[in-house]
Amino acid sequence: MPTGRKQxxxxxxxxxxxxxxxxxxxxxxxxxxxxxxxxxEAAHAVFAERGYHAGSFQEIADRVxxxxxxxxxxxxxxxxxxxxxxxxxxxxxxxxxxxxxxxIQGIVGRARANESLPGVIELYSVLCAESTTEGHPAxxxxxxRFAEIRTTYAAELRALQAEGRxxxxxxxxxxxxxxxxxxxxxxxxxxxxxxxxxxxACLRDYLELLLEPS
Amino acid sequence: MPTGRKQxxxxxxxxxxxxxxxxxxxxxxxxxxxxxxxxxEAAHAVFAERGYHAGSFQEIADRVxxxxxxxxxxxxxxxxxxxxxxxxxxxxxxxxxxxxxxxIQGIVGRARANESLPGVIELYSVLCAESTTEGHPAxxxxxxRFAEIRTTYAAELRALQAEGRxxxxxxxxxxxxxxxxxxxxxxxxxxxxxxxxxxxACLRDYLELLLEPS
DNA sequence: AGCAGTTTCGAGTATGCACTCGAAAATACC
DNA sequence: GGTATTTTCGAGTGCATACTCGAAACTGCT
Numbered sequence: 143m144p145t146g147r148k149q150x151x152x153x154x155x156x157x158x159x160x161x162x163x164x165x166x167x168x169x170x171x172x173x174x175x176x177x178x179x180x181x182x183e184a185a186h187a188v189f190a191e192r193g194y195h196a197g198s199f200q201e202i203a204d205r206v207x208x209x210x211x212x213x214x215x216x217x218x219x220x221x222x223x224x225x226x227x228x229x230x231x232x233x234x235x236x237x238x239x240x241x242x243x244x245x246i247q248g249i250v251g252r253a254r255a256n257e258s259l260p261g262v263i264e265l266y267s268v269l270c271a272e273s274t275t276e277g278h279p280a281x282x283x284x285x286x287r288f289a290e291i292r293t294t295y296a297a298e299l300r301a302l303q304a305e306g307r308x309x310x311x312x313x314x315x316x317x318x319x320x321x322x323x324x325x326x327x328x329x330x331x332x333x334x335x336x337x338x339x340x341x342x343a344c345l346r347d348y349l350e351l352l353l354e355p356s
Numbered sequence: 357m358p359t360g361r362k363q364x365x366x367x368x369x370x371x372x373x374x375x376x377x378x379x380x381x382x383x384x385x386x387x388x389x390x391x392x393x394x395x396x397e398a399a400h401a402v403f404a405e406r407g408y409h410a411g412s413f414q415e416i417a418d419r420v421x422x423x424x425x426x427x428x429x430x431x432x433x434x435x436x437x438x439x440x441x442x443x444x445x446x447x448x449x450x451x452x453x454x455x456x457x458x459x460i461q462g463i464v465g466r467a468r469a470n471e472s473l474p475g476v477i478e479l480y481s482v483l484c485a486e487s488t489t490e491g492h493p494a495x496x497x498x499x500x501r502f503a504e505i506r507t508t509y510a511a512e513l514r515a516l517q518a519e520g521r522x523x524x525x526x527x528x529x530x531x532x533x534x535x536x537x538x539x540x541x542x543x544x545x546x547x548x549x550x551x552x553x554x555x556x557a558c559l560r561d562y563l564e565l566l567l568e569p570s
Numbered sequence: 571a572g573c574a575g576t577t578t579c580g581a582g583t584a585t586g587c588a589c590t591c592g593a594a595a596a597t598a599c600c
Numbered sequence: 601g602g603t604a605t606t607t608t609c610g611a612g613t614g615c616a617t618a619c620t621c622g623a624a625a626c627t628g629c630t
Contacts (some may be wrong), residue, residue: 173627174576193489195410199618211619212578220618264488271485274478274547276405285548313561320558323541324534331537333488334499344534347527351565387597388606413588425589426608434588 178216180206182230185223190265193272194224194280221279228269228283231262245298246349253325253342260336263329270326292318299352307354317352324348392430394420396444399437404479407486408438408494435493438483442497445479459512460563467539467556474550477543484540506532513566521568531566538562 184205188197199220203210217223235252256263273280295318302308325345332339398419402411413434417424431437470477487494509532516522539559546553 177577191490193407193409193486195407196489198616200616208577209579211580211621214619215577215579218619268485268489271482271544272407274544275407275410275482281548288545288548289552309565311564316554316558316561319542319545319553320538320562323543323545323558324538325541326544327537327539327541328533329537330485330488330540331502331533334495334502338503339533340530344530344537347530348534348562350525351523391607412586414586422607423609425591425610428589429607429609432589 174216177206178226181213181216181223182226186227186230186265187261189224189227189269190261193268194220194278195272224269224279225283227265228280231265234262245295245302246346246353249321249325249349250342250346253345256329257341260333264333267326267330267333288322291322294318295321302353307356309352309354312352321345321348388430391420392440395427395430395437396440400441400444400479401475403438403441403483404475407482408434408492409486438493439497441479442483442494445476448476459509459516460560460567463535463539463563464556464560467559470543471555474547478547481540481544481547502536505536508532509535516567521570523566523568526566535559535562 181202185197185202188202188205191197192201199210199213202223203213206213217226269280270284272278273284292315296314299308299312299314299317303312303314325341328339328341328344332341395416399411399416402416402419405411406415413424413427416437417427420427431440483494484498486492487498506529510528513522513526513528513531517526517528539555542553542555542558546555
């Protein structure tokens with residue numbers, strides 16, 4: 143975080159280059175933030191198209207129109223850039239999430255919206271599976287993310303259960319995991335054959351099976 | 357990222373000059389087939405652990421106890437080796453598939469069996485997602501495989517439907533795609549947190565929702 | 571204008587990659 | 601035993617990789 147701008151919640155590992163200055167905020171900070179954004183955007187696209195291992199600094203630098211070394215000034219390691227991309231993705235989807243009423247409406251709506259963002263889906267699907275490999279930098283990110291989503295859905299299901307709107311015999315935790323898994327698995331099939339898979343419809347089917355017919 | 361080179365001293369015996377092969381069956385052909393099998397086996401493990409791009413000839417050769425160039429004699433290109441691994445995987449799972457009666461029994465049983473083969477799951481999950489990227493050599497393999505599995509399940513569901521054993525309002529094609537997606541998505545979560553995800557139980561839950569309570 | 575700090579990059583390092591080439595060693599067949 | 605074939609590997613090629621180093625160019629503040 144070159145410019146000490148308070149904006150960024152970029153945590154931990156600062157640049158290690160030994161300097162220790164008092165809130166250095168010389169000019170050009172705005173430019174820096176802009177650059178970072180465009181770099182993250184390009185990296186998002188490249189990682190989505192090629193995956194993490196196969197995606198290169200060079201290609202990202204080319205897309206953003208700067209040298210590979212210039213890029214390294216902002217993100218000194220590849221995994222740092224990856225994590226920035228993932229957190230940026232969170233912001234995007236959260237921003238685009240009005241989180242409306244109802245599990246069904248919310249989820250199906252989100253799935254429909256995703257159909258116009260294949261890059262986001264691809265990034266997510268590819269990195270998610272890649273992260274199960276040994277020592278992948280995004281592994282803990284995905285572990286945390288899955289746990290978070292599962293508990294959110296499980297809580298929503300329990301609330302619906304309390305209202306008697308869930309079909310009897312449903313285990314909220316397992317149903318939450320299933321919902322997440324179903325979504326992700328369908329997205330992979332959709333990436334391979336977009337015209338043959340209707341992710342949103344399948345999710346709606348599942349949710350309607352879960353809920354009491356009213 | 358430097359991914360420190362780790363040697364896997366599989367067969368620590370020196371192999372430069374005197375070589376007493378214990379098997380040394382009749383004819384070069386037999387030896388060749390044997391070699392191919394062990395190479396495919398090692399490649400299976402490496403691709404499962406690292407993915408296709410990140411997995412290297414060198415590491416595979418180390419595990420099988422031969423030089424990288426020796427390996428190239430059997431599989432002149434990397435993608436050829438990949439496809440051999442995938443087809444070998446098909447053989448394995450087909451062999452281990454008694455394909456018993458009943459969708460539920462069959463699927464749940466297979467899922468349970470898979471729990472003891474994390475390497476096979478990892479290979480499948482990682483390569484499957486990786487294959488959605490541009491120009492991946494396994495892409496058409498997975499497209500074909502998914503189509504095949506979906507039609508199989510859809511047919512089974514339609515047969516059950518004819519017997520009146522499926523809950524009304526189920527679309528067999530979508531349910532088949534959902535079943536496959538659910539399975540794959542759950543497996544990814546299971547790879548990340550094996551102790552928190554019960555793939556077989558979730559699949560059973562889903563199948564019971566699909567079928568008429570009898 | 572002078573300076574502190576930021577941004578950029580050219581050149582270079584060390585490594586790894588898939589793959590080629592040519593030849594030696596092992597083996598099979600007669 | 602001699603010869604053809606298969607199997608193996610050492611050495612090398614060309615390229616890509618992440619990352620380092622050091623310095624130039626730029627920026628805005630005083």
